[in-house]
Amino acid sequence: MKAKCPYCDREINVTCPSLAERDGVRQVCPLCRHPFLVFRSETHRLMQQTPEMRSISLEETGSCYIEVVDSQLSDERKFALPRGSERSFGRFQTDSDVDLQLPTCDADLDRCHAYFAHDKRGNLTVRDAGSSKGTYVNGEVLQPRERRRLEDGDVVTMGHTSVIVSSEE
Numbered sequence: 001m002k003a004k005c006p007y008c009d010r011e012i013n014v015t016c017p018s019l020a021e022r023d024g025v026r027q028v029c030p031l032c033r034h035p036f037l038v039f040r041s042e043t044h045r046l047m048q049q050t051p052e053m054r055s056i057s058l059e060e061t062g063s064c065y066i067e068v069v070d071s072q073l074s075d076e077r078k079f080a081l082p083r084g085s086e087r088s089f090g091r092f093q094t095d096s097d098v099d100l101q102l103p104t105c106d107a108d109l110d111r112c113h114a115y116f117a118h119d120k121r122g123n124l125t126v127r128d129a130g131s132s133k134g135t136y137v138n139g140e141v142l143q144p145r146e147r148r149r150l151e152d153g154d155v156v157t158m159g160h161t162s163v164i165v166s167s168e169e
Contacts, residue, residue, distance in 0.1 A: 006054035008032040014056075016040060023048055024055060041080070064118045065166045069155075081124070086117040088129065089158065108133040108159030116165075124150045124165060133159050 003014045010031050017025040017040045024037035024044065037055040039045035045057040063080040066089070081087060091109040114135045115127045127147040128135040135142045136157040142148055150156070152167045 003038070003056055005029040005032060005034070006036050006056050007034040014038050026053075064124045066116060066163050067166065069162055069164050081116055081118045083118050083122060084120045086115055088112045089114050089116060089163075090129075091159075106159045106161050109161050110159075113158045114156070122167075124167070126150055126156050131158065 001014055001016050002011050004010065005012050007029060008031055010029075012029055012031060014027055015025060015038065017038055021040070022044050024039045026035060027038050028035050035053060037045075037048075037053055039048065039055060039057045041057060045055050048055075057080070063082045065078055065080055067078040079087075090112045091106060110129065110131045110133070112129050113131045114129050117125045117127070119125075125147050126135065126137060126142070128142040128144055130144045137148050137150065138155055139157075150165050152165065154165050156163050156165065
């Protein structure tokens with residue numbers, strides 16, 4: 001698979017990590033000889049990145065982005081949502097398999113609170129997962145299990161956590 005080296009920015013061949021390799025795969029650029037980590041998704045890269053070694057994500061192009069802009073997190077997070085994918089969003093628990101896990105103490109955010117989908121035509125939607133405290137789009141509450149189409153700049157609020165969606169980075 002082709003990707004850009006995070007040091008020299010030249011296109012190189014890299015090995016795609018398996019689904020089980022959430023900690024990334026260490027590789028070395030054949031051109032500049034710098035080591036770096038390769039992650040399968042931007043979510044895994046953001047959760048595992050270290051200041052000691054640069055890393056890249058093999059996320060598909062044409063992604064939408066979900067950026068946490070207000071929560072009880074110590075820092076902001078941005079997650080890519082590739083075309084043709086659906087990911088759940090919720091509060092982190094060690095036994096959870098939620099795609100966009102947030103290490104937060106937001107008790108009003110369910111373990112699986114909502115689903116974000118980005119279809120192959122580029123449409124982005126959010127669907128409440130039957131959450132206990134509700135999901136809001138630009139301040140308007142969604143009914144349980146209701147799906148709503150999102151536009152660039154929409155704000156989705158779940159518990160005390162708000163995210164803004166954008167069509168490109």
